[in-house]
Amino acid sequence: MTKVTFIEHNGTVRNVEVDDGLSLMEAAVNNLVPGIDGDCGGACACATCHVHIDAAWLDKLPPMEAMENSMIEFAEGRNESSRLGCQIKLSPALDGIVVRTPLGQH
Amino acid sequence: MSRCPSASTLEAALIVSETVIIAGAGQAAGQAVASLRQEGFDGRIVLVGAEPVLPYQRPPLSKAFLAGTLPLERLFLKPPAFYEQARVDTLLGVAVTELDAAGRQVRLDDGRELAFDHLLLATGGRARRLDCPGADHPRLHYLRTVADVDGIRAALRPGARLVLIGGGYVGLEIAAVAAKLGLAVTVLEAAPTVLARVTCPAVARFFESVHRQAGVTIRCATTVTGIEGDASLARVVTGDGQRIDADLVIAGIGLLPNVELVQAAGLVCDNGIVVDEECRTSAPGIFAAGDCTQHPNAIYDSRLRLESVHNAIEQGKTAAAAMCGKARPYRQVPWFWSDQYDLKLQTAGLNRGYDQVVMRGSTDSRSFAAFYLRDGRLLAVDAVNRPVEFMVAKALIANRTVIAPERLADERIAAKDLAG
Numbered sequence: 001m002t003k004v005t006f007i008e009h010n011g012t013v014r015n016v017e018v019d020d021g022l023s024l025m026e027a028a029v030n031n032l033v034p035g036i037d038g039d040c041g042g043a044c045a046c047a048t049c050h051v052h053i054d055a056a057w058l059d060k061l062p063p064m065e066a067m068e069n070s071m072i073e074f075a076e077g078r079n080e081s082s083r084l085g086c087q088i089k090l091s092p093a094l095d096g097i098v099v100r101t102p103l104g105q106h
Numbered sequence: 107m108s109r110c111p112s113a114s115t116l117e118a119a120l121i122v123s124e125t126v127i128i129a130g131a132g133q134a135a136g137q138a139v140a141s142l143r144q145e146g147f148d149g150r151i152v153l154v155g156a157e158p159v160l161p162y163q164r165p166p167l168s169k170a171f172l173a174g175t176l177p178l179e180r181l182f183l184k185p186p187a188f189y190e191q192a193r194v195d196t197l198l199g200v201a202v203t204e205l206d207a208a209g210r211q212v213r214l215d216d217g218r219e220l221a222f223d224h225l226l227l228a229t230g231g232r233a234r235r236l237d238c239p240g241a242d243h244p245r246l247h248y249l250r251t252v253a254d255v256d257g258i259r260a261a262l263r264p265g266a267r268l269v270l271i272g273g274g275y276v277g278l279e280i281a282a283v284a285a286k287l288g289l290a291v292t293v294l295e296a297a298p299t300v301l302a303r304v305t306c307p308a309v310a311r312f313f314e315s316v317h318r319q320a321g322v323t324i325r326c327a328t329t330v331t332g333i334e335g336d337a338s339l340a341r342v343v344t345g346d347g348q349r350i351d352a353d354l355v356i357a358g359i360g361l362l363p364n365v366e367l368v369q370a371a372g373l374v375c376d377n378g379i380v381v382d383e384e385c386r387t388s389a390p391g392i393f394a395a396g397d398c399t400q401h402p403n404a405i406y407d408s409r410l411r412l413e414s415v416h417n418a419i420e421q422g423k424t425a426a427a428a429m430c431g432k433a434r435p436y437r438q439v440p441w442f443w444s445d446q447y448d449l450k451l452q453t454a455g456l457n458r459g460y461d462q463v464v465m466r467g468s469t470d471s472r473s474f475a476a477f478y479l480r481d482g483r484l485l486a487v488d489a490v491n492r493p494v495e496f497m498v499a500k501a502l503i504a505n506r507t508v509i510a511p512e513r514l515a516d517e518r519i520a521a522k523d524l525a526g
Contacts, residue, residue: 027183043450044493070493073497
């Protein structure tokens with residue numbers, strides 16, 4: 001199990017615990033965290049699971065592969081902290097990760 | 107949650123004491139539930155689904171779920187807690203058998219009658235059945251539901267012989283999974299190429315080549331005239347007289363929209379339940395969304411029935427908004443994806459009527475984009491491992507852009523700058 005802290009656009013903080021191997025996108029959806037759509041179900045085909053990773057955690061993540069790197073260009077409000085939640089698999093190495101979700105994906 | 111404002115139109119928008127029934131519990135239905143609450147609808151929502159499963163995503167059924175690498179819980183659109191928190195009555199494993207449109211009532215297969223103020227028909231479709239001798243063969247399967255896959259998975263053993271009838275997306279995705287699992291796979295396609303309905307010959311031949319490299323046998327221009335054999339072995343008979351032994355036969359030959367309930371109730375149907383750009387059917391208070399609808403598409407000036415996750419999601423949102431008195435007319439570029447081996451095919455738009463194909467990159471590699479034009483205007487794109495081309499083309503198609511073919515083909519221009 002891995003702990004994730006989600007901070008909503010309006011500042012609401014949610015601490016959740018998620019099975020290892022699930023993605024950040026699934027962690028958000030399963031815990032009813034708003035602001036994530038994930039329309040393609042995690043197939044890296046739609047860029048609607050866009051999240052912002054807290055600075056302290058950004059370089060602890062595996063680097064983006066080509067598909068995510070291309071798709072994320074089209075996410076609204078994309079900046080240096082942006083990742084596609086469906087591409088980040090949770091593991092003990094990410095225990096305690098802090099993630100900010102946007103107001104919306106479209 | 108706040109109330110929806112009541113509309114000043116003849117058909118009042120939902121107010122807090124009203125009931126919405128959703129017939130169907132698939133992608134469109136699941137989206138509609140979420141959207142109704144997001145739009146502020148505070149009344150009763152009843153979700154009635156024939157499958158005894160919460161709304162789930164179907165794409166993995168021919169990919170990871172079939173391969174056994176994804177459990178059912180990870181297919182759900184939302185966890186069970188979502189439906190509790192959203193106060194949704196979920197009636198699963200229950201079918202709607204009759205609709206009284208004027209009386210705003212449905213009858214369920216358990217005999218119950220439920221009244222509604224608004225009804226969303228999200229009945230989806232069912233796999234088209236083979237119509238030939240032996241169509242009742244015990245080793246013949248279809249793939250549309252979780253139950254279908256559960257019935258297939260045990261037969262996916264290394265060395266088993268699989269015959270796929272139909273070389274569309276479903277057939278090819280299953281072929282890719284089965285080939286990786288070590289089965290001996292044959293795809294039989296009646297048209298001259300696989301994916302004939304949706305791609306140009308060059309792209310179709312690319313996919314045939316990829317599958318052949320993976321050891322799949324593909325026979326095009328081949329019809330199936332029957333299935334012989336008994337419970338221990340199937341023998342697929344082709345139009346040219348061949349007999350192919352199989353341990354497992356799966357037919358992926360199209361989807362029929364589930365409209366019978368609605369036709370019987372007198373609503374207008376034509377290759378699907380006919381709706382407008384707000385997902386309204388011909389009956390007041392009744393909406394439809396997803397694979398079952400025939401709807402207008404302004405970008406193509408035509409009426410379409412689409413079988414895609416994107417359409418189901420967007421129509422679910424549109425119908426929910428319309429029920430709440432908020433106009434969000436549906437105006438979308440259709441898009442779709444298919445995963446086979448290491449290939450991600452992303453297609454945007456509809457290529458019907460194209461008179462020119464411009465290739466960016468080459469089908470000799472596993473990364474290229476085929477742009478479809480008519481009268482110089484971009485209609486559609488098939489992008490294989492080219493996500494930027496896919497995303498850029500979506501915007502160009504939405505704007506009905508006329509674009510020089512040389513530009514599209516010129517890789518010295520970065521894909522993200524194609525719009526110019």
